[in-house]
Every structure is written in structure tokens, then in C-alpha cells.
Amino acid sequence: MLSHVLTGTTRFVRSSLDHFNARHPWSHNDAFHPWIFTQLPNNRARALDVGCGHGVLVAKLAEHFEHVHGIDPDSSMRRASIDRCAGLSNVTIDDTTLADASPGFDLITMVAVLHHMDLITGLQQVRDHLAEGGRFLCVGLAHSDSMADHVWDIVCALTNPLIGFMRHPWPNYALSTAPLPTRNPDLSIATIRTAVDHVLPGARVRRRLAFRHTIEWTKPAPQQKKTLFR
Numbered sequence: 001m002l003s004h005v006l007t008g009t010t011r012f013v014r015s016s017l018d019h020f021n022a023r024h025p026w027s028h029n030d031a032f033h034p035w036i037f038t039q040l041p042n043n044r045a046r047a048l049d050v051g052c053g054h055g056v057l058v059a060k061l062a063e064h065f066e067h068v069h070g071i072d073p074d075s076s077m078r079r080a081s082i083d084r085c086a087g088l089s090n091v092t093i094d095d096t097t098l099a100d101a102s103p104g105f106d107l108i109t110m111v112a113v114l115h116h117m118d119l120i121t122g123l124q125q126v127r128d129h130l131a132e133g134g135r136f137l138c139v140g141l142a143h144s145d146s147m148a149d150h151v152w153d154i155v156c157a158l159t160n161p162l163i164g165f166m167r168h169p170w171p172n173y174a175l176s177t178a179p180l181p182t183r184n185p186d187l188s189i190a191t192i193r194t195a196v197d198h199v200l201p202g203a204r205v206r207r208r209l210a211f212r213h214t215i216e217w218t219k220p221a222p223q224q225k226k227t228l229f230r
Helices: 002-014 019-021 032-036 056-061 075-084 121-130 149-167 189-199
Strands: 046-050 065-071 091-094 103-112 130-140 204-209 212-218
Touching: 002 103, 019 056, 032 056, 032 130, 032 212, 046 056, 056 065, 056 091, 056 103, 075 091, 103 121, 121 130, 121 189, 189 204
Parallel strands: 046 065, 046 103, 065 091, 103 130
Antiparallel strands: 130 212, 204 212
16 A cells, blocks of 8 residues: 555655756756766776667767777667767677677676566576676666565655756756667665575665666686685
């Protein structure tokens, strides 16, 4: 019963603030790019951005890595990425899937992408495609299930217009870029944590504002076999 009340409260708060949010829009995904750049690995030969969208993150990563590969199944998104990264000789944009990408990446990023994939399969592919010491940095969405989830949603709904106003004090009536393909998340953050702990032991999953969470994991080196001396 309480869960239904909290769900309704969240919807009411969000709908009540829709007009203000529309006048002061901000990208909930791009807002996490600074977090990504504070977590880059030491080795920076190859980076993979899964679901590269408009190519904003790919273009930024190109300044830090020898080669950046952006992949996206949507042809309009790939065209947008190619246009944005025109002239960047160390960037490749194509429709390769994560499963088919060549392994050995120092960084794999996903921003609002993991919930489009089968969770366990996606995490396993990340694990298998990272080089030793490589990092997985993910900004994700989760379905609200528990009381804690709904309370956090209310916090996000209330802070969303404040962040928008701080980023864009004056109303923005400019035309936006082409919308990204969207899908509502099916899994709760508790379910995601359980899967991450199983596939990527030691990873950090944290709730964030803007209705997001982050996953951070560094692939460890394989344990050296101990030599027994008699």
C-alpha cells in the first residue's frame, strides 16, 4: 500500500514540475561525463563506448585514448556520432555488437544502455572484453521497486529542476538534438547489485541523482598460481 502511495507521489511531483523542467532542460546522461573522466584507467590505449548515441562521449574520450570505438545499433545515432567525430582519426563508429568486438579494452563505458541488454549477458561480455586493469564505467537506470527506491525517486524529482536552473538559468527554447532511443528499465537496483556482485566481484554500485546509478569496476589480474617447493 505504501509503495503505491510513494509511486503516485513521485508521479505527481514529476508531472507538477514538467513545465519548469522543459524550460530549463539538461542532459541527465551527459551530466555524468565528468564522473567518467575522474575514473579513467592508467592504461589508455583502447576505449569502447557501447551505445554511443550522438557521439558526445566518444569525442571527449578521443582526447585521452589512442583509439576509441563507438558502437550503436541505431543507424541515425551512428550518423550523428560520425558527424560529430568527423576529423578524429582515432575514432571508429559502427554497428558492431559488444559480443563481436575484439577484446582487450582499457575502458568500456555504457551510459543509459545496460537496461537495453540482458543484464547477466551484458556484464559477462564486459568482463570478457576488458584488459587486465581495464575499467567498466556505467551510468544506468533502474526500476523502482522498494520503499527506498521510491523515496530516492522523490528526491531526484525535487532536485531535478534545481539542477536544471543552476545549469541553465535562462529558459531554453532552442530545438533539441534528435532524441535517443529509450526503454523503461525492468530491473530494480537491488537486482542489478546482485547480478553485478556475482559477475563483477568488487564492483561499486551507487545510487545517483537524476534517476541514475553508477557501476564502477576494475578487472583484476588473474591470481598467480603458487609454486610449491618441497
